[in-house]
Amino acid sequence: MKTVAIIGTGLMGTDIAFASATAGFEVLLFDTNRERLVTSLGKIQDRFKRYAAAGKIDKNKVEGILKRITVCGAVEDISGAVIVIECVFEDLGVKRDVFCELDRVSRADAVLASNTSSISITEIASATKRPESVIGMHFLNPAHVMNLVELIPGIATTRETVETAKIFVKKLGKTHVESKDYPGFLLNRMLIPMINEAVYLLYEGAGTAESIDRVMKAGLNFPMGPLALADMIGLDVLLAVIEEMYRGYSDAKYRPCPLLKKFVAAGYLGKKSGRGFYIYND
Numbered sequence: 314m315k316t317v318a319i320i321g322t323g324l325m326g327t328d329i330a331f332a333s334a335t336a337g338f339e340v341l342l343f344d345t346n347r348e349r350l351v352t353s354l355g356k357i358q359d360r361f362k363r364y365a366a367a368g369k370i371d372k373n374k375v376e377g378i379l380k381r382i383t384v385c386g387a388v389e390d391i392s393g394a395v396i397v398i399e400c401v402f403e404d405l406g407v408k409r410d411v412f413c414e415l416d417r418v419s420r421a422d423a424v425l426a427s428n429t430s431s432i433s434i435t436e437i438a439s440a441t442k443r444p445e446s447v448i449g450m451h452f453l454n455p456a457h458v459m460n461l462v463e464l465i466p467g468i469a470t471t472r473e474t475v476e477t478a479k480i481f482v483k484k485l486g487k488t489h490v491e492s493k494d495y496p497g498f499l500l501n502r503m504l505i506p507m508i509n510e511a512v513y514l515l516y517e518g519a520g521t522a523e524s525i526d527r528v529m530k531a532g533l534n535f536p537m538g539p540l541a542l543a544d545m546i547g548l549d550v551l552l553a554v555i556e557e558m559y560r561g562y563s564d565a566k567y568r569p570c571p572l573l574k575k576f577v578a579a580g581y582l583g584k585k586s587g588r589g590f591y592i593y594n595d
């Protein structure tokens with residue numbers, strides 16, 4: 314187990330690549346958006362340099378680590394990877410197309426993982442001719458900091474695939490929980506309705522963004538409030554996740570708040586766009 318490929322180098326892909334490189338893996342980066350790819354590599358390089366300057370990582374190792382990260386010009390270039398982690402948009406159609414491609418270009422013994430927050434692994438896996446090798450590998454944001462990874466076997470995923478995924482997670486220095494393949498799995502089944510409810514409170518004028526967040530921070534010792542967390546996740550990602558849960562369960566409790574839809578339509582996507590429930594100037 315030496316080479317990891319990251320497909321989709323946005324917010325999550327970049328941090329998972331960083332974590333993998335830190336753990337000693339060779340990392341292949343691929344994104345259909347060339348600009349995203351270049352930005353991602355730049356972010357990873359900067360972070361390693363900052364970590365070295367702050368003494369968080371051995372300065373002498375940084376150059377070697379950076380040499381093990383390769384930007385791929387075509388998806389075919391990831392063919393050497395043993396672990397492939399898909400981190401593209403939270404959209405079933407996009408993910409199925411990506412897995413169809415990964416099935417074509419990946420080596421026969423590769424584990425094909427999806428970092429989906431909510432989409433059925435079984436549905437993603439059925440786009441390939443090797444559903445036994447497909448697994449959900451749900452990292453939390455920020456992925457290089459957060460310790461837990463949810464592992465989600467689909468209906469056809471073999472125990473061998475699960476065991477390989479477990480070894481990989483351990484090599485990253487992280488811990489795992491195995492979740493069943495139902496929309497939102499374990500973590501987002503609890504987290505996303507709570508955030509959606511916080512958005513409803515704001516929509517109904519029951520509180521301000523600050524008071525809603527403060528209740529959870531000061532009252533329940535949450536490290537951050539649900540609306541600040543929503544901004545960090547990305548409101549577009551959050552909306553896609555809750556819509557997928559609504560689709561999956563056909564249950565009104567997962568109905569996205571109209572205010573969330575409005576913000577996404579306006580391009581208020583949270584931290585990444587400079588504006589969400591809060592304004593960000595950096």
Ligand SMILES: NC(=O)c1ccc[n+]([C@@H]2O[C@H](COP(=O)([O-])OP(=O)(O)OC[C@H]3O[C@@H](n4cnc5c(N)ncnc54)[C@H](O)[C@@H]3O)[C@@H](O)[C@H]2O)c1
Nearest residue numbers: 321322323324325344345346349400401403429430454546
């Ligand atoms: N944002 C979070 O807090 C969070 C947490 C856990 C899991 N996730 C999941 O991780 C995945 C990615 O989320 P994100 O927040 O990093 O999104 P993002 O929008 O920051 O990044 C997605 C990237 O995928 C790329 N992409 C789109 N189609 C592609 C294709 N066909 N091939 C290659 N690259 C393609 C885009 O160019 C973009 O760079 C989603 O499934 C999301 O649900 C997100």
